[in-house]
Each structure stands twice: as C-alpha cells, then as structure tokens.
Amino acid sequence: MIVLIQCVDKVGLVAAIASVMAAADCNIISMREHVDTTANLFFTRLVAKQNEDSAVLLQRLKSVLPSNAIVQINPDPEKKIILLVTKEHHCLGDILVRHHFNTLGSKLQCVIGNYDHLQDICQRFEVPFHFISHENIEKNEFESRILSLISEYNCDYLVLAKFMRILSPQFVAQFANRIINIHHSFLPAFVGASPYRQAWLRGVKLIGATAHFVNNDLDEGPIIEQQIIPVNHGYTADDMVKAGKEIEKAVLARALQMVFEDRVFVYNNKTVVFE
Numbered sequence: 072m073i074v075l076i077q078c079v080d081k082v083g084l085v086a087a088i089a090s091v092m093a094a095a096d097c098n099i100i101s102m103r104e105h106v107d108t109t110a111n112l113f114f115t116r117l118v119a120k121q122n123e124d125s126a127v128l129l130q131r132l133k134s135v136l137p138s139n140a141i142v143q144i145n146p147d148p149e150k151k152i153i154l155l156v157t158k159e160h161h162c163l164g165d166i167l168v169r170h171h172f173n174t175l176g177s178k179l180q181c182v183i184g185n186y187d188h189l190q191d192i193c194q195r196f197e198v199p200f201h202f203i204s205h206e207n208i209e210k211n212e213f214e215s216r217i218l219s220l221i222s223e224y225n226c227d228y229l230v231l232a233k234f235m236r237i238l239s240p241q242f243v244a245q246f247a248n249r250i251i252n253i254h255h256s257f258l259p260a261f262v263g264a265s266p267y268r269q270a271w272l273r274g275v276k277l278i279g280a281t282a283h284f285v286n287n288d289l290d291e292g293p294i295i296e297q298q299i300i301p302v303n304h305g306y307t308a309d310d311m312v313k314a315g316k317e318i319e320k321a322v323l324a325r326a327l328q329m330v331f332e333d334r335v336f337v338y339n340n341k342t343v344v345f346e
Contacts, residue, residue: 072097072119072120072121072125072144072145073116073118073143073144073145073146074116074118074119074128074132074142074143074144075115075141075143075144075146075333075336076088076113076114076115076140076141076142076143077114077140077141077336077338078112078136078137078139078140078141079111079113079137079140080106080108080111080113081113081137084113085102085104085115088115088132088136089102091128091131091135092117092119094131095122095127095128097119097120097122097123097128098119098122099117099118099119100118100119100120101117101118102115102116102118103116104116105343105345107338107343110338114343116333116334116345125144125145128144129142129144143333146333147227149176149177149178150176150177150178150228150330150331151177151178151180151224151225151226151228152177152178152180152226152227152229152230153179153180153181153182153183153221153224153226153228153230154166154179154181154183154229154230154231154232155182155183155184155185155217155229155234156182156183156184156189156232156233156234157184157185157186157188157233157235157236158186158188158189158233158235159233159316160189160192161233161319161320162232162253162320162323163192163193163232163233164192165320165323165324166179166230166323166324167192167193167196169324170196175327175331176327176328176332177227177331179198180199180224180225181198181199181201181224182198182200182201183200183201183203183217183221184200184201184202184203185203185204185205185213185236186202186204187200187202190202201220203217203220205236210239211239211241213236214238218242218245227249228246228249228250228251228330229246229249229250229251230251230323230327231252231253231285232253232323234252237289240287243285243286243287246285248284248337249284250284250285251282251283251284251285251295251323251327251330252283252285253280253281253319253322253323253326254266254281254282254290255267255280255315255319256269256278256279256281257277257278257280257281257297257299258291258294258297259290259291260275261273262289262290263289263290267308267311267312267315268308270302270311271306271307271311272308274304275302276301276302276303277299277300277301277302278299278300278302278311278314278315278318279297279298279299279318279322280298280315280318280319280321280322280323281294281296281297282294282295282297282322282323282325282326282327283295284337286340291340292340293337293340293341293342294342295326295329295330295335295342295344296322296323296325296326296329296344297322298318298321298322298325299318300318329344329346334346
C-alpha cells in the first residue's frame with residue numbers, strides 16, 4: 072500500500088500518522104517525509120502492508136491531519152500515457168523499448184505526431200500512431216484535433232518526447248501538472264529554441280537536460296529531474312547535440328519513473344521528489 076500526504080505542517084504529524092497506521096495494523100515498510108519551512112508545508116510518502124480498508128483508513132488519517140490535507144491511498148499503479156512527438160526519435164525509441172519489455176511502469180496508449188516521420192517505428196512496436204499536421208491550419212484548430220483524439224483514450228499523463236510545438240495556455244490548463252516535457256538544456260539556462268547552439272556560442276563547460284511539468288511559462292514549469300555532462304572547447308554545436316541526446320533519454324526516463332511511482336509532489340512551481 073502507498074499513502075501520499077500533503078498538508079500544512081504542524082508538530083506531531085509523523086507521530087499522528089504512525090499511530091493511525093499502527094491502530095489499523097498496517098505495518099510501515101518505508102516512510103519519507105519533507106517539510107518546506109518557508110511555505111510551512113509537509114509532504115510524506117509511505118509504503119505499508121495493508122490490513123485496513125482504504126476508505127476507512129483515509130477517514131482515519133484525515134481525522135488527525137489539518138483540514139486541507141491532500142491524501143491519496145493506493146493511486147493507480149499503472150499510469151496511462153500518450154506521447155506527443157515531432158521528428159526526433161531518440162526519446163520515443165527509448166520509451167518504446169521500455170514499454171515493449173514492460174519496464175516503463177506505465178501503459179503507452181498511443182503516439183501523436185505533427186509529422187509522420189516516426190510512424191514506422193511505432194508500427195514496428197505495435198503502438199498506435201496518429202498523424203495530426205500543424206501546417207496550414209490555425210493553432211487552436213491543431214490543438215482541438217489533438218484534444219479530440221486524446222479524449223478517445225484514458226490518459227493520466229501527456230509526455231512531450233521532443234514535441235517541438237508550444238502549447239497554448241488553454242490546452243495546458245486541461246492537464247495541470249500532467250504534461251511532462253524534456254528540454255535540451257540545464258534549465259533555467261538556455262530556454263527556448265536551439266539551446267545547444269546557445270550553449271556552444273557561450274562556451275559553456277557543462278551541458279544538460281531537464282524534465283519538467285509544463286505550465287504557461289515557456290520551459291519554466293516545476294522541475295522533476297536534471298543531469299549534466301562535461302564538454303570542452305573542442306566540441307562543435309553538432310557534437311553537443313549528439314551528446315545531449317543521450318542525456319535527454321536518461322533524464323526523461325528517470326523523471327517518468329519517479330512520476331509513475333508516485334514519488335513526485337508539485338507545489339509553488341517546485342517539486343518534492345522522494346527518490
């Protein structure tokens with residue numbers, strides 16, 4: 072059993088939670104907690120052996136927590152996702168392989184591309200691919216077609232696996248904290264387009280990748296995972312792109328794992344990640 076709690080902090084929360092679990096004969100196997108002292112918020116993720124009805128346990132926990140507490144018990148262990156792609160295959164290919172061998176931790180419903188370049192690889196893995204072009208139509212119509220297609224599936228998260236289109240605030244609002252993007256730089260540095268070329272022109276000695284939730288500010292959503300690798304003066308911009316693709320795959324895979332295992336709490340444009 073997994074229990075997730077987010078609430079205002081106060082003295083004795085850990086003891087109160089432990090007492091409820093003990094009274095329900097639920098043995099706690101692991102418990103991670105964090106307090107943001109500035110925001111006065113408490114977060115915990117605990118794993119326990121379940122010996123109590125979830126609905127009853129939920130009420131018992133809420134009775135000892137602050138009134139605004141957000142409590143989840145046994146969230147769906149297999150999240151359902153839809154991928155949005157453009158032309159680059161490296162992140163999509165990595166996810167397709169993980170999905171094929173049942174190591175992704177989620178069920179890939181389909182892939183939506185605004186070009187048809189990646190249709191073949193999806194067909195090889197027997198994953199539905201839908202081509203929705205953004206060309207020669209208004210942005211709102213393009214997004215409307217995507218939303219209509221998404222509505223045909225049961226979807227928990229959208230994953231932008233190198234989807235090179237900026238989504239409107241109206242679109243994003245329908246999936247608050249449910250759109251995950253991989254950005255090819257160590258944010259907040261080099262936002263927007265061509266970050267590797269920006270990095271090369273600046274002469275940086277480190278490049279990285281960032282997986283984050285999407286909000287209405289370009290590349291400024293809550294960060295889930297980041298990694299960096301060293302580069303030097305001998306790297307061209309193309310060399311940085313090639314090296315960056317490897318780290319993009321790793322960062323996105325790690326971020327998805329954390330989200331799918333319910334290890335990520337989002338608040339105030341930040342995250343708490345219990346690794």
